[in-house]
Amino acid sequence: MSAVPGQTVGPFFHLGLEYPGMNELVVPGHPRAVRLHGHVYDGDGAPVPDAVLEIWQADPQGHIPRQPGSLRRDGWTFTGWGRAATEPDGHYQFTTLEPGATEPGKAPFFAVTVFARGLMDRLFTRAYLPGDDGALAADALLSAVGPDRRGTLIATREPDGLVFDVRLQGDGETVFLTYPRVRDAWA
């Protein structure tokens, strides 16, 4: 069976995709809240003001959430999923918890999906937590990617949170992913 082709989210996605609290996986006052944020840039290095990012992640214990409620958050349930649109300056941000290792020794990451006007189909990538050099060195994806591009997949820890920029094209282009059974998307 042929998978449905993707199409761009277009310029008016805010209408259909935005909702209150979409980028707050936990309330900002949560004692373990962390800010995951960054900019989306195009091939000229210009900010992309009409992109939307989604993150999907394990909880701090490494459990994969199975609870509904991402669209109407109750303030207590960690659903592991959120969505953020970029602002006019290309900046996006999430308030969330740091994902834990899903197995001992595994490098934790946020699974990230990127959509934008001008981007015909969604892009997949990962934002790894920095810090555990042993786990990062042992990671299958990071090992498969050349050392010159590996850094595009790892968030940096700054005083104002975890920073993960997305470069759609050109210098420092983010490594985007495809999976077996999704390959046809890249013909």
Add this chain to the structure above:
Amino acid sequence: MELSQADINTEIEAAAQRPGGPQPKLDYPPYRSSILRHPKQPAQLIDPEAVELWAPAFGHRDVADDEADLTIQHAGIPIGERIVVSGRVLDGDGRPAANQLVEVWQANAAGRYRHQRDQHPAPHDPNFTGVGRMLTGPDGSYRFQTIKPGPYPWRNHVNAWRPAHIHFSIFGSEFTQRVVTQMYFPGDPLFSLDPIYQSITDPKARDLLIAQYDHDLTTPEWSTGYRWDIVLTGTHRTPLESDVPVSDVEEDA
């Protein structure tokens, strides 16, 4: 230099000489906005792991039943041709994608979005927002009632018009199945002129985005009906017992 539709048609024809696969070309110059927004490096192939083998769960606390009716969100009845759109969401192996979130958004009957950046001088409809949400049923089915959207102009080139469409956002049971796309209506005269639709260079794949008129979905003296089935990419996780094969599910008439 301002590009004409004839210039864009030439580019569309040139791109069609280099057929791609069943998915849209990300590098598709006739769609001007794609030029600086497509990756130039090939995507890295990797086996999905951990969260990538799962997807967020959505439930009835997320979506109210009346969100599937775009015609009852205001005091009055929206202007336009009332339609029902229904179909099934299946995974790449033909299993129903049950309990998945479907989000839709669209222009009104005049081709105007309720969005501040839409400057098309066509009327807003005070009785139409153009946003709906629903969960798929156990058999992967979805259904919503709306108004048929109008075509609208955009600034890709001089006299550029989009075929009428409804934007769809769909989740599957795995992160890797996530898709956002657009559903079109049969026989639209703008198909051959539209670089977004034509970015899918395989005609059979393009056809997958066109709903079919379905008289069985048409309600006497009320609304016409369109059927659009959606197939997601294949899964990687071992199927659960609750993932019932399509052949075991009673066909919904």
